[in-house]
Amino acid sequence: MNEILKKISLIGIVPVIKINDAEKAVPLAKALSDGGIPTAEITFRTEQAEEAINRITKNVPDMLVGAGTVLTTEQADRAINAGAKFIVSPGFNPKVVEHCVRKGVPITPGCSNPSDIEQAIEFGLDVVKFFPAEALGGVKMLKALSGPYGNISFIPTGGIDATNIKEYLSFSKVIACGGSWMVPENLIKQGNFEKITILAREAIESILGFKISHVGINCENEEQAGGVAVSFSKLLNLDLYNGSTSIFAGNSAGNIIEVMKTPNRGKHGHIAIKTNYIDRAVNYMTSRGYKFDQSTAKYDSNNKLRDIYIENEIGGFAIHLVQQ
Structure with a gap:
């Protein structure tokens, strides 16, 4: 083309x-x-x-x-x-x-x-x-x-x-x-x-179609992560899923909170933003002066971009786009 x-x-x-x-x-x-x-x-x-x-x-x-x-x-x-x-x-x-x-x-x-x-x-x-x-x-x-x-x-x-x-x-x-x-x-x-x-x-x-997919919260260890996840589960009536690096709290509509078992990206954690068309979203944000960390890019089986982080944090949170 x-x-x-x-x-x-x-x-x-x-x-x-x-x-x-x-x-x-x-x-x-x-x-x-x-x-x-x-x-x-x-x-x-x-x-x-x-x-x-x-x-x-x-x-x-x-x-x-x-x-x-x-x-x-x-x-x-x-x-x-x-x-x-x-x-x-x-x-x-x-x-x-x-x-x-x-x-x-x-x-x-x-x-x-x-x-x-x-x-x-x-x-x-x-x-x-x-x-x-x-x-x-x-x-x-x-x-x-x-x-x-x-x-x-x-x-x-x-x-x-x-x-x-x-x-x-x-x-x-x-x-x-x-x-x-x-x-x-x-x-x-x-x-x-x-x-x-x-x-x-x-x-x-x-x-x-930008929408927040989930919020990630950094914790120091698995025990602390478990306590935070249970608190959100009780507060919002969410189910828990224990993964290898994090605990998800969510419902039938999807995961809402991801609690990291060890500190990960972002001072406080990360915010995942889903979009209808991730390549167009990257282009739009780039035109607005934002830069992306290409080392974080993840692709699907068809080699289409599905996940990537912005270089800079906002309010202590790492920001990443997710293909809807």
Whole structure:
């Protein structure tokens, strides 16, 4: 997969934006980035698109900006010259696809059926846009298409919002989703960028789904650990499970407290935070300035990351992410 598309995959969502006033482009890009979404697809549905891309590229260099609704090779060139890092088209136009492939710029053309996908394969593409996603049958249709085309991944767009994005992203062949619910046209027109930041943050929260999995408490020895575990068991009516290095207190919903038999990570212990997509969570936290201790990374049988610690403690607690 192209490196730009890998970056998009780690974000998980691409805001699809129609800009009528290029003056709004930079504050809009900053609002999205502040909300945790450092990418945008600026559609060539207005005359301001080219200038908007140019301004974002120059003033918000960390923003991964691309051009959408690209219908001609001339539009593709204008977008690329303005700084667009990727091109998106609503349908499959062989001339536009060939043009972008020749220039080495990633393009995700709209594909809605097997014939479109086979054309994409002929051009060496391994990621396409699935549009309009909901109208075409949503995830059910994507799964059907993926049967014969197992090497193709998708960026579904159209009818996707906070209520169904997780359903799409939970399908392994979906690398990200396009959507516009966090960038409504009326808020852009009003210049209400604070609200857009809130909507972007809510979108990321709905994707990552951060929740505390359990709290680990350090004890000096097994006897002390047993006493602490029993206390929590009585307090919260929890069952106990005695492991080799710790005692868990939990219920049918999962373990709530882990009491370490000897001091472990963190001055006081550790906090485990589960997430829907650990790779995206790591990318999100890294963009926020946090560093991860790669020596703590644990992987599943498919070599997928399932557990990793942040380098620094917070409040005397080590913090680690756990794949849901």
